[in-house]
Amino acid sequence: MAEVASTILVIDDSVDIHRLLKIRLRDQNVAISSSSSGQDGIERARELLPDLILLDIDMPGMSGFEVLAELKHDPLTVEIPVIFLSGSGGSTNKVKGFDLGAVDFVTKPFDIAELRARVRSALRTRKLVKMLAQRAQVDGLTGLWNRTHLDEQLVCQVSQARRHDTPLALIMSDVDKFKNLNDTHGHPFGDQVLQEVANILVEETRDSDISCRYGGEEFAVILPMTSLADAVTVAERCRQTLEAYVWASHDDLCVTASFGVTDLGTAEEPTAASVIKSADAALYAAKHGGRNRVVRADEEHSTRGDCSSSGGGGAASESPAQPHHGSSSAA
Amino acid sequence: MQDQQSNPGNSGPVVSEFADDPDMLELVEMFVDELPQRVQSLQSSFESQMMDELLRLSHQLKGACGGYGFPSLSEAAAELEGLLKSGAGDPGQIEAAMNELVDLCRRASPGPGQGD
Structure with a gap:
C-alpha cells in the first residue's frame, strides 16, 4: 500500500x-x-x-x-x-x-x-x-513554519524536554539592516533575501529541528535534544553561510544576520515564553554588539556591557559590517 | 429470559454468531479454548468471596462475549455484573447468576460441529 x-x-x-x-x-x-x-x-x-x-x-x-x-x-x-x-x-x-x-x-x-x-x-x-x-501554519513566502506553529511547537517541545529531561535549544535570528536593503534594492530583492535565509536555516539544521519565520525579517529555530553549545555552532554556521552568499543580482553585496541562542536551562523559567524571552534578549545583545554575530544567552550580559557605549543601531555605518565573531565563538 | 436464539433447548451448544466468518474463526476458537480457565476463575473467586475479582471477570466477559459472537453469554455476564455492582443481590442470587453464566460458557462452541 x-x-x-x-x-x-x-x-x-x-x-x-x-x-x-x-x-x-x-x-x-x-x-x-x-x-x-x-x-x-x-x-x-x-x-x-x-x-x-x-x-x-x-x-x-x-x-x-x-x-x-x-x-x-x-x-x-x-x-x-x-x-x-x-x-x-x-x-x-x-x-x-x-x-x-x-x-x-x-x-x-x-x-x-x-x-x-x-x-x-x-x-x-x-x-x-x-x-x-x-x-495555516506555513509561511507563504519562505515555506518555513510560521509563528503560530513555532509557539505551539515550543510549548510541546518544552513539555517533552522537561518530561524526559533532555536538552532543548532555541535560535532567534534577524536579518541586519533589512529595511535598508528593501529601501535600496527594492522589495523583490528583500523577499529573495528572506527566501535565501530560510534555505540556509533549513540546510544547516537537522530534519528534527523546526525552522520558522517568526515575523518580518525575524526567524527562529527550535532544536530538540541539542545543547546550547551545539546550537551556537549551528547558528554560527548559518551566520557564515549567509555572509558568504553571493547574490546574483548584487554580487558586491554582503547580507548578514544576527543570532541569539539560548536553551531550556538558561531561560529564567522552564517555559516556552521564558525561552523566547531569553533568545530575544541574546539577539538584542547581538544587534547592539555590532550585528552579524552570534550571542549566547548565558553570556549576553557581558557582551552587551562591552558594547553599550557605542550606542543604539541608528547611527551604525552604512557599509555592511566586516565579519565579526561573537564573543563566544572562535574564528 | 435465557432462550438461545439458534440453540434449541437448554443444553445444546451455544454457537458463535461468527461461526461462518473465516476472519474470526481462529480468534473465536482461541476465545472458546480459554473459557474453561475463566469458568474456573469465576468459581474460585466466588468460593473465596473475592467479589471484586468476580466483578472484574464478569465485566470482561460481558464485553468480550459480545465481541466474539456470544450475545447470550454477554447478557448473563451483564446480569452477574449488575448484581455485584449494585450490591442488591444476595449470595443465592449471585450464585445462581454465576451458575447460569458458567453453564453457558461450558456450552459455547466456535462452530456448529456437534449440534444441529
Whole structure:
C-alpha cells in the first residue's frame, strides 16, 4: 500500500477486545497498539501520538472519561481524536463523552461494518484537519513554519524536554539592516533575501529541528535534544553561510544576520515564553554588539556591557559590517 | 429470559454468531479454548468471596462475549455484573447468576460441529 499506515491506540481493560480489534481492523491499513489500563494508555498515547484512540469507558481504576479528560488537558495529546467504546449506549454517557471531546461512539458488541466505517471516518477527518492546520501554519513566502506553529511547537517541545529531561535549544535570528536593503534594492530583492535565509536555516539544521519565520525579517529555530553549545555552532554556521552568499543580482553585496541562542536551562523559567524571552534578549545583545554575530544567552550580559557605549543601531555605518565573531565563538 | 436464539433447548451448544466468518474463526476458537480457565476463575473467586475479582471477570466477559459472537453469554455476564455492582443481590442470587453464566460458557462452541 502506498499510503503510510495510520496508527491506532486501543485502551481497554479486556485483552479479548484488543485481539478482536486487531483482527477486525487488519484490512484498514492501520497499525494497532493496545493498552489495558487508563494510566498506561495515557502514557502510551504520549509516546506514540497515534492518529486515533479507541477508548473503553468502563474500566476498573481510571475510567474512560477520566482518561479522556487528561488526554484533552495535555497539549501533546489534545488533538488526537478519541472514539469511545461503550457497553451500554445510554445517552447521558454519550453527552458526557462528546462534551469531554470524544469524536464518536461505538457500542459493544461491535457491528463490524459500522466500526470500520467510523474508524475510517475519524481517520479521514483527522487527516484533513492535520492538512488544514499545517497549511495555516506555513509561511507563504519562505515555506518555513510560521509563528503560530513555532509557539505551539515550543510549548510541546518544552513539555517533552522537561518530561524526559533532555536538552532543548532555541535560535532567534534577524536579518541586519533589512529595511535598508528593501529601501535600496527594492522589495523583490528583500523577499529573495528572506527566501535565501530560510534555505540556509533549513540546510544547516537537522530534519528534527523546526525552522520558522517568526515575523518580518525575524526567524527562529527550535532544536530538540541539542545543547546550547551545539546550537551556537549551528547558528554560527548559518551566520557564515549567509555572509558568504553571493547574490546574483548584487554580487558586491554582503547580507548578514544576527543570532541569539539560548536553551531550556538558561531561560529564567522552564517555559516556552521564558525561552523566547531569553533568545530575544541574546539577539538584542547581538544587534547592539555590532550585528552579524552570534550571542549566547548565558553570556549576553557581558557582551552587551562591552558594547553599550557605542550606542543604539541608528547611527551604525552604512557599509555592511566586516565579519565579526561573537564573543563566544572562535574564528 | 435465557432462550438461545439458534440453540434449541437448554443444553445444546451455544454457537458463535461468527461461526461462518473465516476472519474470526481462529480468534473465536482461541476465545472458546480459554473459557474453561475463566469458568474456573469465576468459581474460585466466588468460593473465596473475592467479589471484586468476580466483578472484574464478569465485566470482561460481558464485553468480550459480545465481541466474539456470544450475545447470550454477554447478557448473563451483564446480569452477574449488575448484581455485584449494585450490591442488591444476595449470595443465592449471585450464585445462581454465576451458575447460569458458567453453564453457558461450558456450552459455547466456535462452530456448529456437534449440534444441529
